[in-house]
Amino acid sequence: MGQAFRFDPVDLPPEAAGLRADVRAFLREQLGEYPAGRRAHSWSGFSPEFSQAMGRRGWIAMIWPKRYGGHERSALERYVMLEEMLAAGAPVGAHWVADRQSGPLLLRFGTEEQKAFFLPKIAAGDCYFCIGMSEPDSGSDLAAARTRAVRVEGGWRVNGTKIWTSNAHHAHYMILLARTGEAGDDRHGGLSQFIVDLKTPGLQIRPILDLAGEHHFNEVVFEDVFVPETRLVGTEGGGWQQVTSELAFERSGPERILSAFAVLVELVRAAGPAPDQRVAVALGRLTAHIATLRRMSLSVAGMLQAGILPDKEAAVVKDLGTLFEQEVPEIARSLIACEPELGSDEAFVAALSRTMLYAPSFSIRGGTREILRGIIARGLGLR
Amino acid sequence: MSEMSENHDLLRHSLDRLFTQQVNRPVLEAAEAGTFPTALWSALEEAGLTLPMVPAEQGGAGGTAFDALAIVRAAGSHAAPVPLPETMLAGWLLWACGLKIPAGPLSIAPVRPEENLTLSANAGGGFRLDGRVTRIPWGRDARALAVLATAPDGLKVVLVEPGGFALTPARNLAGEPRDTLTFTGLAVKPGQVAPAPAGVDGAALHLRGAVMRSAQMAGALERSLDFTVRYAGERSQFGRPIGRFQAVQQQLAIFAGQTAAAGRAVDAAFEALAAGGDIAFVGAIAKARVGEAAGQGAAIAHQVHGAMGFTREHALHYGTRRLWSWRDEFGAESYWQEALGRRIAAAGAEAFWPLLTGTAD
Numbered sequence A: 001m002g003q004a005f006r007f008d009p010v011d012l013p014p015e016a017a018g019l020r021a022d023v024r025a026f027l028r029e030q031l032g033e034y035p036a037g038r039r040a041h042s043w044s045g046f047s048p049e050f051s052q053a054m055g056r057r058g059w060i061a062m063i064w065p066k067r068y069g070g071h072e073r074s075a076l077e078r079y080v081m082l083e084e085m086l087a088a089g090a091p092v093g094a095h096w097v098a099d100r101q102s103g104p105l106l107l108r109f110g111t112e113e114q115k116a117f118f119l120p121k122i123a124a125g126d127c128y129f130c131i132g133m134s135e136p137d138s139g140s141d142l143a144a145a146r147t148r149a150v151r152v153e154g155g156w157r158v159n160g161t162k163i164w165t166s167n168a169h170h171a172h173y174m175i176l177l178a179r180t181g182e183a184g185d186d187r188h189g190g191l192s193q194f195i196v197d198l199k200t201p202g203l204q205i206r207p208i209l210d211l212a213g214e215h216h217f218n219e220v221v222f223e224d225v226f227v228p229e230t231r232l233v234g235t236e237g238g239g240w241q242q243v244t245s246e247l248a249f250e251r252s253g254p255e256r257i258l259s260a261f262a263v264l265v266e267l268v269r270a271a272g273p274a275p276d277q278r279v280a281v282a283l284g285r286l287t288a289h290i291a292t293l294r295r296m297s298l299s300v301a302g303m304l305q306a307g308i309l310p311d312k313e314a315a316v317v318k319d320l321g322t323l324f325e326q327e328v329p330e331i332a333r334s335l336i337a338c339e340p341e342l343g344s345d346e347a348f349v350a351a352l353s354r355t356m357l358y359a360p361s362f363s364i365r366g367g368t369r370e371i372l373r374g375i376i377a378r379g380l381g382l383r
Numbered sequence B: 001m002s003e004m005s006e007n008h009d010l011l012r013h014s015l016d017r018l019f020t021q022q023v024n025r026p027v028l029e030a031a032e033a034g035t036f037p038t039a040l041w042s043a044l045e046e047a048g049l050t051l052p053m054v055p056a057e058q059g060g061a062g063g064t065a066f067d068a069l070a071i072v073r074a075a076g077s078h079a080a081p082v083p084l085p086e087t088m089l090a091g092w093l094l095w096a097c098g099l100k101i102p103a104g105p106l107s108i109a110p111v112r113p114e115e116n117l118t119l120s121a122n123a124g125g126g127f128r129l130d131g132r133v134t135r136i137p138w139g140r141d142a143r144a145l146a147v148l149a150t151a152p153d154g155l156k157v158v159l160v161e162p163g164g165f166a167l168t169p170a171r172n173l174a175g176e177p178r179d180t181l182t183f184t185g186l187a188v189k190p191g192q193v194a195p196a197p198a199g200v201d202g203a204a205l206h207l208r209g210a211v212m213r214s215a216q217m218a219g220a221l222e223r224s225l226d227f228t229v230r231y232a233g234e235r236s237q238f239g240r241p242i243g244r245f246q247a248v249q250q251q252l253a254i255f256a257g258q259t260a261a262a263g264r265a266v267d268a269a270f271e272a273l274a275a276g277g278d279i280a281f282v283g284a285i286a287k288a289r290v291g292e293a294a295g296q297g298a299a300i301a302h303q304v305h306g307a308m309g310f311t312r313e314h315a316l317h318y319g320t321r322r323l324w325s326w327r328d329e330f331g332a333e334s335y336w337q338e339a340l341g342r343r344i345a346a347a348g349a350e351a352f353w354p355l356l357t358g359t360a361d
């Protein structure tokens, strides 16, 4: 009774301490005095040079088999590396999706040829992926995807539109979710996943600017785009099961609790060594939250490592984590008076402003708050 | 690790069985009306559950902090109206300074950081204890109290037996005794006094009290969540169980998240107790975080239960009134948040991440 959700305690492996020190040294050397406004970009920061440097250090594909360019380290070591990168606001965005999601998908469901071709390039920090799931009429309701792949000689022909595709304009490939058959009674049938080369003729990538006027995501239009037979991932019609198996990885990582970390650090700095009681109380509350979230997120990483699929627990971490991330700028501005301005040369103002303009997306990307709470309710047996 | 968790599953099951048998509405109501549940206490003592961390030679169970956590959490979950955590803390104090641990329910004093007792030499030999302490859990029922008192030559642990001091009864919102004790020259024999060992002081006691209350609250939250989920499945309106309404599901999801966070925060504190970690940091986090979860969880539990949950008849209040009481005992959220915030601020921005990850130099 009592514990509807399972958050097993974890002990970090002994190797973690040395790794942490190595990552901190690397960050000092690579980033130097990295301004707060840049740190606040968090895992949206895009730098191929940085990704390649990480690849050389063996910090991409850390847990994959060596024969595919991986390093066969533990999920908890990877966690430590990631949280250090994110806490420093390092520009890890280029390889992020490939390392977190696309690579593991290929490892699980890909053909030998696909694994041998893509994984070592991803591991080197040379090959970037984007996620082609959402469509104009299919957001939370992913099963409503209408982009269609039809069998043709030697492969598939794709027509349709994907939207909100982060980094499509930088990435080399997309993992595309497309309809290849009828949905069936449970609506989950007839979907398949493909690896699409973003330079294929007929494929157009159009920028969509975000709140801050920045170009992170895109609309990707497919007009008779040919995808070779060999680029189907897993089984035809098995797309839904494959996609949902990625979600625990996507939802529980340190990126779901550290997106506003730059603001938190600048808040501590702005508060000074002897803040008034109101500021001290607020700082302490945020600390209690982030410390607890970190333990929950680590716990999910530990369970993933142990081969348990904690998808409900991952939904809990993302829901609480993004609530926290959104609270940070709100609380920070209530403590330290300032008028937000992007590009301010005051560290606190720069980090706060950037994060304020990103914050609404925290509880939308990767599954909205309402959808996650639905998953949690299902875990409670209510649905 | 897996062997340990198997043992804990066993412990959890026997705790559940014991509390389910012993804690019921008549026992709870009688306790609130002033009758100490002696049968429950004897059952706990016979099962060796009252002094989990004290070595066997001193009359304890010789277990770990994780045993203590499992016991206190289960006691909180079942709203057991006995000073179980207080007895563990008294046992810890007495054992740490080599005093004998009496049998029976024990309590501690002071429990508020601003209160202080003094011990001085009595004219006719021995010592005298003076001062007033408030909100002493089960002060009236305790077979003995482990008391911290300031003496001219340093902090002492004093074993105080009942009688010889004035007691003004008071209760928390859940009807648990929280009494005021006034000592006016209470005679204390030298054999009842020992110097407090290094690391054992008022702050350490207060912190451990906060960690214990956090564990009780984690248990009470888990049980209240269970009650509420079950009720949402049983109560029908508009032709279906209310748990089928998305608005209710979203509230229960929030409740589940808060409960999960509380559980992890408490685990972390007991891990630090077991491993000798930074208990001042992790314990403060636990009380601050769990106290916040307690308020949110109790509010949702009541909202989902409707008017039924607002009655004395329904059992929900045994948990929620305790949550509302315990979150303010041994320092409310704001107390521990401020302590944490001061420490973070003094350490500075660059030390924040190392502190969070336990990697500060």
Ligand SMILES: Cc1cc2nc3c(=O)[nH]c(=O)nc-3n(C[C@H](O)[C@H](O)[C@H](O)COP(=O)(O)OP(=O)(O)OC[C@H]3O[C@@H](n4cnc5c(N)ncnc54)[C@H](O)[C@@H]3O)c2cc1C
Residues within 6 Å of the ligand: A130, A131, A132, A133, A134, A135, A138, A139, A140, A141, A163, A164, A165, A166, A167, A217, A361, A364, A365, A366, A367, A368, A369, A370, A371
């Ligand atoms: C910054 C950012 C980056 C993104 N990057 C990518 C990407 O790289 N690739 C990609 O494929 N997608 C990406 N997305 C899209 C993201 O996955 C979707 O935005 C998300 O799944 C929600 O879909 P939607 O925006 O269409 O909202 P909708 O599904 O239309 O939802 C709108 C509102 O209605 C609520 N709602 C919907 N259904 C229900 C329901 N059943 N019950 C209760 N409430 C409901 C939602 O919670 C939300 O509040 C990105 C989004 C953002 C903001």
